[in-house]
Amino acid sequence: MTDSGDALSASEKTLNVLAAALEHSRFTDIVSASGLAKATVHRILATLVANDFIAGDGERGYRAGPALLSLAGRAISTVDIAQVARPIVDRLVAEVDCTVHVGVATDNEIVYLIRRDATKPYQMKSRVGHGMPMHSTGMGKVVMASWPAAQVAEFAARVGLPPRTNATITTLDALDAELRRVRERGFATDLGENELGTVCVSAGIRDHTGAVTHGLSISSIALEHPGTSIEQFADAAVAAADEISRLIGAPA
Known part of the structure; x- marks a missing residue:
C-alpha cells in the first residue's frame, strides 16, 4: 500500500503526526488526521514518545509529553x-x-x-x-x-x-x-x-x-x-x- 504522504519529507510527516496527536488521543484518529500509513504513524509516534514530545500509548491514548510542554511554556513566556x-x-x-x-x-x-x-x-x-x-x-x-x-x-x-x-x-x-x-x-x-x-x-x-x-x-x-x-x-x-x-x- 502506498503511503499517502510519500511526497512529504520526513520532517513534514513528523510534524503532521505531532499535530494530529495533539488533537486526537486514539491511534486510529491520529492515522486518519495525519493522512499517513499506519506503519509510518506508529514509527513516528514511537520516536516522539521516546523523546518525551508525546506521552501515552495505543491503549491509554496519546497526549502532549513533558518535553513538548516545557517548550510550549518557554515559547509562551516570550x-x-x-x-x-x-x-x-x-x-x-x-x-x-x-x-x-x-x-x-x-x-x-x-x-x-x-x-x-x-x-x-x-x-x-x-x-x-x-x-x-x-x-x-x-x-x-x-x-x-x-x-x-x-x-x-x-x-x-x-x-x-x-x-x-x-x-x-x-x-x-x-x-x-x-x-x-x-x-x-x-x-x-x-x-x-x-x-x-x-x-x-x-x-x-x-x-x-x-x-x-x-x-x-x-x-x-x-x-x-x-x-x-x-x-x-x-x-x-x-x-x-x-x-x-x-x-x-x-x-x-
Whole structure:
C-alpha cells in the first residue's frame, strides 16, 4: 500500500503526526488526521514518545509529553502581545480610520499597551501605559464579561464603581446586566461612559489558556459617530481581536 504522504519529507510527516496527536488521543484518529500509513504513524509516534514530545500509548491514548510542554511554556513566556498585535492594529486603523487601542487587564484597570491614531485632526486623550477603570471602558467590560459572577461582585465591592461621567455604570445590578449583553453580542461599547464625547466598540483577546486577558477597541468621538453608530465596527473589532488571539496561541 502506498503511503499517502510519500511526497512529504520526513520532517513534514513528523510534524503532521505531532499535530494530529495533539488533537486526537486514539491511534486510529491520529492515522486518519495525519493522512499517513499506519506503519509510518506508529514509527513516528514511537520516536516522539521516546523523546518525551508525546506521552501515552495505543491503549491509554496519546497526549502532549513533558518535553513538548516545557517548550510550549518557554515559547509562551516570550510572546510580546504588543509586537504581535501592531501589524493587525495598523491594518485595522487603515480600514476603519479610527483610533485603535489594545489594553491589558490588571486587578482594577485596563492599561493601554497600544494606541494607533486615525488620519482625523482630533486625538484621543489616552496614552500608552495609562490605566482606566474596567467598568467604564469597552475593553474592561469585554474582559469582565468572561468572569464568573462572584469575581464581578468582588471587583465591584473592592473598586466601588465610581462614576467617570453621568453615563458610567455605578451599580452591580446594572453592571451584571451590561455584561450579560456583552456576552450575548460578543462585543462591548463605551458610549461616553469613561469620557464625555468619546465612544468605542471593543472585543476581547484570549491568551493561550482561552482566558480573556486583553481587549481591543475602535474609538472615535460622538460627534462623528453619534448614538450607537460606532457599533458598525463591531465585526472588524472582533475579527482583529480573534486574529491576535490566534497568533498568541489561543485555542480555536
